[in-house]
Amino acid sequence: MMETVLMEKFVQVDGVSKAYGDNIVLEGVNLRMTQGELCTVVGPSGCGKSTLLRLILGQEQPTAGTVKVHGKEVGEPSPERGIVFQRYSLFPHLTVLGNIMAGSRLSLGLIESRRCKKTIEQEALQYLDYVNLSEHARKYPHELSGGMQQRVAIAQALIKKPKILLMDEPFGALDPGTREAMQVLILDLWKRHGMTIFFVTHDLEEAVYLGTRILVLSQYYQGADLDRPLNSWGARIVADYPLRRVAASTRVKETASFGHLIGEIRREGFDPEYLQAIEDFNLQHPDSVL
Numbered sequence: 258m259m260e261t262v263l264m265e266k267f268v269q270v271d272g273v274s275k276a277y278g279d280n281i282v283l284e285g286v287n288l289r290m291t292q293g294e295l296c297t298v299v300g301p302s303g304c305g306k307s308t309l310l311r312l313i314l315g316q317e318q319p320t321a322g323t324v325k326v327h328g329k330e331v332g333e334p335s336p337e338r339g340i341v342f343q344r345y346s347l348f349p350h351l352t353v354l355g356n357i358m359a360g361s362r363l364s365l366g367l368i369e370s371r372r373c374k375k376t377i378e379q380e381a382l383q384y385l386d387y388v389n390l391s392e393h394a395r396k397y398p399h400e401l402s403g404g405m406q407q408r409v410a411i412a413q414a415l416i417k418k419p420k421i422l423l424m425d426e427p428f429g430a431l432d433p434g435t436r437e438a439m440q441v442l443i444l445d446l447w448k449r450h451g452m453t454i455f456f457v458t459h460d461l462e463e464a465v466y467l468g469t470r471i472l473v474l475s476q477y478y479q480g481a482d483l484d485r486p487l488n489s490w491g492a493r494i495v496a497d498y499p500l501r502r503v504a505a506s507t508r509v510k511e512t513a514s515f516g517h518l519i520g521e522i523r524r525e526g527f528d529p530e531y532l533q534a535i536e537d538f539n540l541q542h543p544d545s546v547l
């Protein structure tokens with residue numbers, strides 16, 4: 258029993274602060290994620306969502322505190338941690354298939370990837386099928402729609418078989434219909450591959466629909482340091498909800514409880530007038546730590 262309490266989580270962010278010069282972006286952030294979680298992250302623009310994601314990726318180092326993934330302190334980006342950005346620059350001179358194969362090659366190294374060209378191609382075709390792009394294997398990125406390009410980017414990240422997939426507003430540039438189709442696709446891939454996903458989005462509806470857990474990151478709270486001006490705090494996780502996935506149907510977005518939760522999140526994280534004391538944060542998730 259004692260052992261489970263002490264055991265480190267798959268993602269372990271402890272007492273992390275991040276400042277750029279005088280600008281304190283994150284402050285005292287603690288996060289424990291279990292393998293297989295689909296954790297969505299929302300918060301006001303500029304509150305530090307992308308910064309937190311980059312800290313987990315290893316692209317940034319914390320000013321204080323530690324970030325560990327799978328028991329190891331995150332040093333620099335590694336194939337263990339895959340990333341999909343809002344606009345992913347695919348290699349323009351490579352076909353869709355070539356782009357996905359490139360994803361696999363980068364993680365294998367040159368010599369091994371030459372040796373296994375046929376196997377890699379087979380595998381790339383398989384991932385193309387996962388993202389429903391089989392008929393477009395020979396096309397070039399400029400011949401694809403935004404949604405299709407984003408699906409190539411997802412396949413390119415998945416083929417490296419990352420232990421965790423980090424997504425920074427991956428569907429932000431897509432129209433609503435395409436966006437919803439991508440949400441359904443990502444849920445399907447997540448289930449099929451048992452992935453761990455950290456998913457940043459502006460869209461509260463998307464966050465509540467997709468997540469098994471939603472984190473609300475915000476600088477709007479009442480810090481204890483009276484010497485500092487109001488609202489000068491680095492963002493913290495001010496709310497953390499477990500979400501129960503009842504049905505994959507997008508119809509759930511129309512239910513009253515769905516709308517109610519969104520209203521709650523908007524108040525807790527996005528209202529500069531609503532300043533909770535740190536000890537009153539709504540940390541409902543069992544793995545939450547203040």
Ligand SMILES: Nc1ncnc2c1ncn2[C@@H]1O[C@H](COP(=O)(O)OP(=O)(O)OP(=O)(O)O)[C@@H](O)[C@H]1O
Nearest residue numbers: 277280282300301302303304305306307308309459
């Ligand atoms: N490399 C950097 N150098 C200096 N300041 C930075 C750097 N990266 C981010 N910041 C600052 O950190 C703060 C948080 O930025 P970040 O991009 O993490 O916010 P965000 O929550 O992702 O915002 P958005 O919702 O607009 O994407 C901003 O004030 C930004 O100006």
Ligand SMILES: [Mg+2]
Nearest residue numbers: 306307308425
């Ligand atoms: Mg961002």
